[in-house]
Amino acid sequence: MSTEDLAHAVGVKPTRVEEFESGDALPTFRQLTLLATKLDRPLGFFFAPPPAVPDVPDTADFRGRAHASLPADLAKEMRRAEQHRDAMLDLGGRPERKLNGGAIGWSNIPVRARELRRQFGLTDVFVPPESANSQVFNFWRGLLEEHGVLVFQTTKISLETFRGLSVHHEELPVVMVNGGDSPAGRTFTLFHEVAHLINRTSGLCVLRETVDEEAIANNFAANFLMPEAAVRTNLKYADDPFAASEHLARHFKVSNLAAAVRLRRLDFIDDEDLDEVRTASEETWERAREALKQKDGFVPPWRLRYRDLGSSYIGTVARALEDRRVDLVDATYLLNARLPMVEQMLSEYYRTGGAE
Numbered sequence: 001m002s003t004e005d006l007a008h009a010v011g012v013k014p015t016r017v018e019e020f021e022s023g024d025a026l027p028t029f030r031q032l033t034l035l036a037t038k039l040d041r042p043l044g045f046f047f048a049p050p051p052a053v054p055d056v057p058d059t060a061d062f063r064g065r066a067h068a069s070l071p072a073d074l075a076k077e078m079r080r081a082e083q084h085r086d087a088m089l090d091l092g093g094r095p096e097r098k099l100n101g102g103a104i105g106w107s108n109i110p111v112r113a114r115e116l117r118r119q120f121g122l123t124d125v126f127v128p129p130e131s132a133n134s135q136v137f138n139f140w141r142g143l144l145e146e147h148g149v150l151v152f153q154t155t156k157i158s159l160e161t162f163r164g165l166s167v168h169h170e171e172l173p174v175v176m177v178n179g180g181d182s183p184a185g186r187t188f189t190l191f192h193e194v195a196h197l198i199n200r201t202s203g204l205c206v207l208r209e210t211v212d213e214e215a216i217a218n219n220f221a222a223n224f225l226m227p228e229a230a231v232r233t234n235l236k237y238a239d240d241p242f243a244a245s246e247h248l249a250r251h252f253k254v255s256n257l258a259a260a261v262r263l264r265r266l267d268f269i270d271d272e273d274l275d276e277v278r279t280a281s282e283e284t285w286e287r288a289r290e291a292l293k294q295k296d297g298f299v300p301p302w303r304l305r306y307r308d309l310g311s312s313y314i315g316t317v318a319r320a321l322e323d324r325r326v327d328l329v330d331a332t333y334l335l336n337a338r339l340p341m342v343e344q345m346l347s348e349y350y351r352t353g354g355a356e
Helices: 005-009 015-023 029-039 044-046 071-092 109-119 135-145 183-198 212-225 228-234 241-252 256-263 271-294 300-311 309-323 328-334 338-351
Strands: 150-154 164-169 174-178 203-205
Touching: 005 015, 029 212, 071 150, 071 164, 071 174, 071 309, 071 328, 071 338, 109 183, 109 203, 109 212, 135 150, 135 183, 135 309, 150 300, 164 183, 174 183, 183 203, 183 212, 183 256, 203 212, 212 256, 228 241, 241 256, 241 271, 256 271, 300 309, 300 338, 309 328, 309 338, 328 338
Parallel strands: 150 174
Antiparallel strands: 164 174, 164 203
16 A cells, blocks of 8 residues: 555545554554555454454456556455454364365366266266356355355456466365356356365466466366266257357356366367457457446445455354344444444344345
């Protein structure tokens, strides 16, 4: 975060912030409160010794921007995700199950994808029964969380910044996806990040094929969501790349682009066909996003927070409240929300029985 950004939030000149940092001047209590809010820190942070290590998870940057600084809003979300993971372990205990499997490489992608399906108890022809893509995403999210992967979403961070990230831990690894992506795109990102976790790596991704690790993760996700035998069985309109990808996308409940990438890997279409589908897919989604922006409908902030945190995490906090291991003041910190929003999220959790 730049000195100018911080100074603007506090209502002082940048030179004054520099004086705060050097110790030549002390902020007023109000200024310190504004500093804490902008930096997403509790007030006590400023009175404690400097942390020995950063509290933002260390991840490999697979975005092709190895020397770029991490945007402040994304760093904040990554830090919060780690805090939520710590709370999940404290309140919910160690997960009963976790992902298993050997390293994923170019030579064994189909095998590793099939192994993960077997671990989930799924056949190669299984497709989630849900109809809406948002429900399909929630199905896969819930299945991953049942197997010890904590999944969060983010709001108001551009897709150009990131589509997904993974933070590897031996217990309760974390996946974060960009809520600004389409539901079908988020589903693909989920299993792209799972590939990183199985390979015991943490990554910050935009899913570009120019990076070898990203290409492997993309192909793993495509193999998992669209097994080859099932693709060949359901392939139609082989002479029309657009119709073929649309048909497979509807059947497997993935994006048109994901279906086209799968068809390209199986040599049913060529690079030119894939580029055309990619361009059309991006244009369609951009139009859909603009249409959503023009709608008068208002999504309450608590509902976005509920979506981002997910019912598994919110349910863990709810059970801790029931057992009186935490109180509502603790819950405002754990859910990063004021009390009225906490009450709305808890009400929604109980109303839906934990369904999203």
